[in-house]
Amino acid sequence: MSVRELDTALIADTVEALCVEANTTLPADVKAALDHAQAAEPWPLAKETLGLLQKNLCVAAEKELPICQDTGMACVFVELGQEVHLNGSLEDAVNEGVRRGYEKGYLRKSITADPLQRVNTGDNTPAFLTVHLVQGNGCRITVAPKGAGSENMSRLAMLKPADGVQGVKDFVLETVRQAGANPCPPIVLGIGIGGSFDKCAALAKRALLRPLDVPNADPYYAALEKELLDAINATGFGPQGFGGATTCLGVCIEQAPTHVACLPVAVNMSCHVTRRAWREV
Amino acid sequence: MQYRLQTPLTPQALEPLRAGDTVLLSGVVYTARDAAHARMAQLLDEGKPLPFPLSGAAVYYVGPTPERPGCAIGAAGPTTSGRMDAFTPRLLDMGLACMIGKGKRSDAVKASVVKNGAVYLAAIGGAGALMAGSVKSCEVIAWPDLGCEAVRRLEVEEMPLTVLLDAHGGDLYESGPAAYLAAGRDAL
Known part of the structure; x- marks a missing residue:
């Protein structure tokens, strides 16, 4: 395969467009899950609340407003073919795209330069960039803005191998119960199981990129996703925590090999505004 | 029950509200979140x-x-209220x-709401575009350096809200799911 030259200006333009698209249009699978939940919800106040969330999506589209005011950390995922040659800095291009997208799209600037001294960077940079090197000469860019209301409710535990799948289930349910209404239910869960401490958290984040109508490829984990979804919805928290059948729209698990002594589990909490938009460049 | 309320609010106007009631709020609402609360606490410390x-x-x-351009405000849904808990009882006492926010409050905030005859209302979390519709004007009145966290004076008209904590100790986050689960066991 021949090496492809890729202009980083194109990457900046693409990230700019994806920042705006992701913040104003919900992915089709998340919208479908919300519509399905609203139709099936038996509890009147919950049905009404889900209806307001649907209406919010219409208003956002009509008035070119972000769906949610927390337009998030700009989480950018680049799957970069190893046969691609970039003519400049990938990191600079991604940050330039975020800077322009958040300015031109009237999106909120929510990033503080330092976690303790807390001065806003003013342009929503830096992006939270993850690069995966893959075979070939393609380049796929995903922008998944992540709000803090749900991010703050995320947790990671280094379980014992003896805790097994029951330990994982208990930890996930405990995380959902502790979160209550904070992450704006109905929630979406990205769960990482296995790997190391750091890789487990990354798995959970990556799990949120999978469409909700695509179950885990391994039937064992697909069944666990379904079981957890049902268990979370049985809590009765409901939309916004006001009570009802719809607490969770989807559970996505990503698993990975781990050490004989380890059973890491990470829950990356997301909300009914689980945003992602992608493009090949 | 649905109530129409106009700011400024009196304990008499808030007394009938119960967790789960809905409110259409009109008048002036001030915005403040993490950084603004920290600065307000500092001002109070300095008298x-x-x-x-x-x-x-x-x-x-x-x-x-x-x-x-031409719009009063952008998307404007609530942030998680619990982060303001440490500052809240002092402000309620004053x-x-x-x-108005979303999410659980501490026991100290709940007790202070009851003690002061106050109320904690939910705006729909994540429905920023929808909530913007009830804001008629928006003006930054303090700390513009805080950007999105600056204090703003909003004029709102019939802002749709739900009572989470009432002045009588009611808490929708407890009573709402409990009512659903109880009904579910019987009928749903």
Whole structure:
């Protein structure tokens, strides 16, 4: 395969467009899950609340407003073919795209330069960039803005191998119960199981990129996703925590090999505004 | 029950509200979130006046997106209220009547709401575009350096809200799911 030259200006333009698209249009699978939940919800106040969330999506589209005011950390995922040659800095291009997208799209600037001294960077940079090197000469860019209301409710535990799948289930349910209404239910869960401490958290984040109508490829984990979804919805928290059948729209698990002594589990909490938009460049 | 309320709010106007009731709020609402609360606490420590009068006031925990030309405000849904818990009882004791946000509050905040005859209302979390519709004007009145966290004076009309904590100890986050689960066991 021949090496492809890729202009980083194109990457900046693409990230700019994806920042705006992701913040104003919900992915089709998340919208479908919300519509399905609203139709099936038996509890009147919950049905009404889900209806307001649907209406919010219409208003956002009509008035070119972000769906949610927390337009998030700009989480950018680049799957970069190893046969691609970039003519400049990938990191600079991604940050330039975020800077322009958040300015031109009237999106909120929510990033503080330092976690303790807390001065806003003013342009929503830096992006939270993850690069995966893959075979070939393609380049796929995903922008998944992540709000803090749900991010703050995320947790990671280094379980014992003896805790097994029951330990994982208990930890996930405990995380959902502790979160209550904070992450704006109905929630979406990205769960990482296995790997190391750091890789487990990354798995959970990556799990949120999978469409909700695509179950885990391994039937064992697909069944666990379904079981957890049902268990979370049985809590009765409901939309916004006001009570009802719809607490969770989807559970996505990503698993990975781990050490004989380890059973890491990470829950990356997301909300009914689980945003992602992608493009090949 | 649905109630129409107009700011400034009195304990008499808030007394009938119960967790689960809905409210259409009109009048003036001030925005303040993490950084603004920290600065207000510092002003109080120094014996200086706050950027807005607390008595009968409604505070909305929100950091809106920038407004497009010709629009009063951008998307403006609630942020998680629990992060303001450490500052809240002091403000309630000074006359703050109403908080608008989302998510659980501490036991200290719940007790202070009851003690002061105040109320904590929910705006729909994640429905930023929808919530913007009830904001008629928006003006930054303090700390523009805080960007989305600056204190803003909003004029709102019939802002749709739900009572989470009432002055009688009611908590929708407990009673709502409990009512659903109880009904579910019987009929649903």
